[in-house]
Amino acid sequence: MHESNDELQLGYLIFEVSRLMRRLFEEEAKGLGLTMQQARVISFLDDYPEGISQRHIAQAIDRDPMTMSGILDRLQKQKLVSRVVDPSDSRAKLVLLTDEGKVLLRKARAVGQSIGQTLSDRVLSHIPDSQREALISGLELIRSELSDMSYANKDKEK
Numbered sequence: 001m002h003e004s005n006d007e008l009q010l011g012y013l014i015f016e017v018s019r020l021m022r023r024l025f026e027e028e029a030k031g032l033g034l035t036m037q038q039a040r041v042i043s044f045l046d047d048y049p050e051g052i053s054q055r056h057i058a059q060a061i062d063r064d065p066m067t068m069s070g071i072l073d074r075l076q077k078q079k080l081v082s083r084v085v086d087p088s089d090s091r092a093k094l095v096l097l098t099d100e101g102k103v104l105l106r107k108a109r110a111v112g113q114s115i116g117q118t119l120s121d122r123v124l125s126h127i128p129d130s131q132r133e134a135l136i137s138g139l140e141l142i143r144s145e146l147s148d149m150s151y152a153n154k155d156k157e158k
Helices: 005-028 036-045 054-060 065-077 099-122 129-157
Strands: 081-086 089-097
Touching: 005 036, 005 099, 036 054, 036 065, 036 081, 036 089, 036 099, 054 065, 054 089, 065 081, 089 099
Parallel strands: none
Antiparallel strands: 081 089
16 A cells, blocks of 8 residues: 555654754753753653663653663763662662752753743644644544554564
């Protein structure tokens, strides 16, 4: 089955919007010394004050364990995360967000909110309300379907 130009264009546009949003975040967050991937990790860790394994973090943000190890090493050198022995498995370590990490996370979230406000003011404000609602609903549906497909493919690999 061949994809139509519309299908190809939709995928390309979604990819480009994502790339540009990531680049804008990284440009705005450069003063924080934080990449988008690092921001995703510390944001994820904020939901686990008792800590979580490196493997679970890698799965949650869709990164391989070796890449995650490098990200965590850099965050640990910046004193944004710490690693502690898992009380239920002395061979494993849990990753925790430090107080410094929490402070930086608040700043990173402020950057993200600012970008979101700019997006709303400069871009979405030009789209009529009904089309904006349809766009958001459509993107939520696409995300859900792609997520389901991704999990189904992972299940097939096992």
